[in-house]
Amino acid sequence: xxLLKSKAPRIRExxxxxxxxxxxxxxxxxxxxxxxxxxxxxxxxxxxxxDDLLHxxxxxxxxxxxxxxxxxxxxxxxxxLYHKVASGAGxxxxxxxxxxxxxxxxxxxxxxxxxxAYRQYRPEVIFIVSGPVAAINNDDIQAVVDExxxxxxxxxxxxxxxxxxxxxxxxxxxxxLHAILKHIVGTRGDGQGTTKVNLLSVVxxxxxxxxxxxxxxxxxxxxxxxxxxxxxTTFRLAAGARFSFSLDQDSENYLGVILRDEYGVPxxxxxxxxxxxATGRWLVSAGKALGREDVALAVHEQQSEQVRRSLxxxxxxxLRVYLALSPATAFAVAxxxxxxxxxxxxxxxxxxxxxxxxxxxxxxxxxxxxQVHVADGQPFEELNIVRRLAPDLYIxxxxxxxxxxxxxxPVVSLExxxxxxxAGVTGLVRRITAALKNRSFAESLAGIxxxxxxxxxxxxxxWHIKKEVx
Amino acid sequence: xSNHIDGSRNSCALHGALQLIExxxxxxxxxxxxxxxxxxxxxxxxxxxxxxxxxxGPPVSSSNISEKHVVFGxxxxxxxxxxxxxxVVDGELYFxxxxxxxxxVGDDIPAMAKEGREQDFPVIYAxxxxxxxxVHHGYQLAVRALVEQLPDLLKEKRTPVKGLVNVxxxxxxxxxxxxxxxxxxxxxxxxxxxxxxxxxxxxxxxxGWHRVPEAxxxxxxxxxxxxxxxxxxxRYGTPFLRLEGLPVGSAAGGLLRAVSDRLGLDSGLAExxxxxxxTRLRRQLGSLADAYFRAGFQREFALVGESAxxxxxxxxxxxxxxxxPRTLVITDDPPEESRASLEQSLALLVxxxxxxxxxxxxxxxxxxxxxxxNAGLVLGSALEEQVAEELGAxxxxxxxxxxxxxxxxxxxxxxxxxxxxxxxxxxxLLSSATRKFNTVS
Numbered sequence: 001x002x003l004l005k006s007k008a009p010r011i012r013e014x015x016x017x018x019x020x021x022x023x024x025x026x027x028x029x030x031x032x033x034x035x036x037x038x039x040x041x042x043x044x045x046x047x048x049x050x051d052d053l054l055h056x057x058x059x060x061x062x063x064x065x066x067x068x069x070x071x072x073x074x075x076x077x078x079x080x081l082y083h084k085v086a087s088g089a090g091x092x093x094x095x096x097x098x099x100x101x102x103x104x105x106x107x108x109x110x111x112x113x114x115x116x117a118y119r120q121y122r123p124e125v126i127f128i129v130s131g132p133v134a135a136i137n138n139d140d141i142q143a144v145v146d147e148x149x150x151x152x153x154x155x156x157x158x159x160x161x162x163x164x165x166x167x168x169x170x171x172x173x174x175x176x177l178h179a180i181l182k183h184i185v186g187t188r189g190d191g192q193g194t195t196k197v198n199l200l201s202v203v204x205x206x207x208x209x210x211x212x213x214x215x216x217x218x219x220x221x222x223x224x225x226x227x228x229x230x231x232x233t234t235f236r237l238a239a240g241a242r243f244s245f246s247l248d249q250d251s252e253n254y255l256g257v258i259l260r261d262e263y264g265v266p267x268x269x270x271x272x273x274x275x276x277x278a279t280g281r282w283l284v285s286a287g288k289a290l291g292r293e294d295v296a297l298a299v300h301e302q303q304s305e306q307v308r309r310s311l312x313x314x315x316x317x318x319l320r321v322y323l324a325l326s327p328a329t330a331f332a333v334a335x336x337x338x339x340x341x342x343x344x345x346x347x348x349x350x351x352x353x354x355x356x357x358x359x360x361x362x363x364x365x366x367x368x369x370x371q372v373h374v375a376d377g378q379p380f381e382e383l384n385i386v387r388r389l390a391p392d393l394y395i396x397x398x399x400x401x402x403x404x405x406x407x408x409x410p411v412v413s414l415e416x417x418x419x420x421x422x423a424g425v426t427g428l429v430r431r432i433t434a435a436l437k438n439r440s441f442a443e444s445l446a447g448i449x450x451x452x453x454x455x456x457x458x459x460x461x462x463w464h465i466k467k468e469v470x
Numbered sequence: 471x472s473n474h475i476d477g478s479r480n481s482c483a484l485h486g487a488l489q490l491i492e493x494x495x496x497x498x499x500x501x502x503x504x505x506x507x508x509x510x511x512x513x514x515x516x517x518x519x520x521x522x523x524x525x526x527g528p529p530v531s532s533s534n535i536s537e538k539h540v541v542f543g544x545x546x547x548x549x550x551x552x553x554x555x556x557x558v559v560d561g562e563l564y565f566x567x568x569x570x571x572x573x574x575v576g577d578d579i580p581a582m583a584k585e586g587r588e589q590d591f592p593v594i595y596a597x598x599x600x601x602x603x604x605v606h607h608g609y610q611l612a613v614r615a616l617v618e619q620l621p622d623l624l625k626e627k628r629t630p631v632k633g634l635v636n637v638x639x640x641x642x643x644x645x646x647x648x649x650x651x652x653x654x655x656x657x658x659x660x661x662x663x664x665x666x667x668x669x670x671x672x673x674x675x676x677x678g679w680h681r682v683p684e685a686x687x688x689x690x691x692x693x694x695x696x697x698x699x700x701x702x703x704x705r706y707g708t709p710f711l712r713l714e715g716l717p718v719g720s721a722a723g724g725l726l727r728a729v730s731d732r733l734g735l736d737s738g739l740a741e742x743x744x745x746x747x748x749t750r751l752r753r754q755l756g757s758l759a760d761a762y763f764r765a766g767f768q769r770e771f772a773l774v775g776e777s778a779x780x781x782x783x784x785x786x787x788x789x790x791x792x793x794x795p796r797t798l799v800i801t802d803d804p805p806e807e808s809r810a811s812l813e814q815s816l817a818l819l820v821x822x823x824x825x826x827x828x829x830x831x832x833x834x835x836x837x838x839x840x841x842x843x844n845a846g847l848v849l850g851s852a853l854e855e856q857v858a859e860e861l862g863a864x865x866x867x868x869x870x871x872x873x874x875x876x877x878x879x880x881x882x883x884x885x886x887x888x889x890x891x892x893x894x895x896x897x898x899l900l901s902s903a904t905r906k907f908n909t910v911s
Contacts, residue, residue, distance in 0.1 A: 078514020
């Protein structure tokens, strides 16, 4: 049966044994994920984190000429306000479910919101995103979609996130991509005959997209970039592309796999092009797929030489670095740190599953006893760990970075910072240099208390992580 | 039936309660809901104002319920979360707030709070699902919880303070200038010999809330303080003085006079304070006059914001500064019964000018009324920037969400606030006048 038959994809926990709570050495992490059965862990104390709804909204914010209707009570759209204010992204409407709607259902309200949005904005596509309340009530969104799809003659795409079915927010990317594939891309064989290559760009920084497009253009390839900045046409073209190419193996996974398995578009996977070595390997793998490996090698030599000259004698030798990043970025930045002679002393990743095993293995070869911490937005654990390790530099991308900075350690934030390709290396080195050259802001923050009791900071950091009892 | 909202700025009740709790030193919110509810709050509220939250990140305690809790109930998960929050997070008061899912499932939140109290944890709770209303409703629910439940936590009786007055009705973050506005109101009240109990902001802790019943007067500066003030009147017989909006400039003098009158204070002192402040303000206006005439300050303006802001700012801009209110949009959805008096007082700002007053929080609707009003000066939130640009109007961020404007302790209330407003608005009008001049030549 086609994987796209279902309303939503299988959650990451089930599809890829993905964990969102874990603390253990790199080696034990590999054992846990490679064995017969992976045991899910839960927390007996937890802090606010991302969820599938938020990730779906973030992804949909990047789709052009679209309107997002959130079928939920009013607060579920707060993140949309942030995207709108911070980057001008998206048009956001909330159906504003009230108490009565939670009992009686509210498909009439949803219908009104969809037709209203259509009249107001004349978009190319309307997304209906369900929130927890609609999920619990089991509101019949599909009926509204079927009815209005005919009437309005535009794709209306239901995105069935729940906010509670998965503990891994990344499931929200999968769910949004599933919906796009199912309702926009169409059936196998559509869009055949293009010479374009899909570049899978899921919630990347706009400058990163520009940089990767620039580099790949040097190979003379025409790109079809999705889902970031994509329109309905882009999605339709995707099903007939020559192959799909990676920017982030974790976020894009579902898109690459389904385009391959359901539409026959080969998926060329490669770790993120962060740092000179990884960018070279990434470019060469694209070159190979295009039959232009020699061009790729020449381009890399020329581009990396330029970067090397601009970096001068930059080095991380003797520096102990802590990384708290999303998985694909974390492993790639770990490579970059090693490339410049630094030592990674610990990592926190938002989640960890089967997808990450090969990268874990290469990390374990370099740092066998390295502690791997899996947590999305659990700074109470992270601060506990980082405080013990006392690294010289902390590189992170989470919303709680301001809290981590209270430990008085120089901090570099990669949230909303371009990191990919040759331009990414230069930019990243400039930020690291600045953070290490003048540490006074870290020292200014060091006087502020963290929100935690000293007794907690003395406790073992995995105290609240337990095996889930089924 | 509630309608759908385009580009909502009033978030939900849970977020409103969090806004209040985060503004009290030593109070720790314990969210019983989905993992993302607190993050939505952080992104959509804290970050949308660019001056984040005292904890340095998203909410520090959240039960992050999963499917199992939706199916079988999540009370036991809350029990575990609460017990561990007290051990992990430093605080003087743990405040449970619930979200939609746990309310739909029917988790017994009061019982969990009671259990916590029985173990001597300082715990209170409020049921704050988003399907019950927006941030302002959440603010009211949290105030009610504090008033009703805090007395149970108080161990020893303390001596009442003479001349204590509470200030109610300012919703943190939703009024982006909340901290500065409160401090200025406090400064002025101190000037006439009172002890202001500001309750929120720097140095305002749980103890201030314990002292709420001891006040001789509650000063309510927006419609959102009404419910709390009535509750306190009912419980403790505390009278309250209600303003229609923030007192900006001379209106602050009016507030001091009214308070002094109400409490039977020496009117000489109040008059002296008011006179000093008024003289200072007149002097500032005198020095600004040259720029005022040179840059043509006297424009028609549109103002989009909370009712208290719209009333307070437009009062100063029209009655002191001579500007003309074209379009006034009130976004905080005030209760039906308060609308007539708001509308009336705003329509009368400049007689027979024909100001238009709208009540809406819908972004598409707000853009439409701004377009049809076509004022040359737009004061609003980051969401209004685009339409202001479209109209070629000078634009200033004064209401939530501010987006790319950092406000720490700046305020527009009181006399100092009036000076700040003159600085900010003057800078904008001067630079827009210069820009226009340059494009002409």
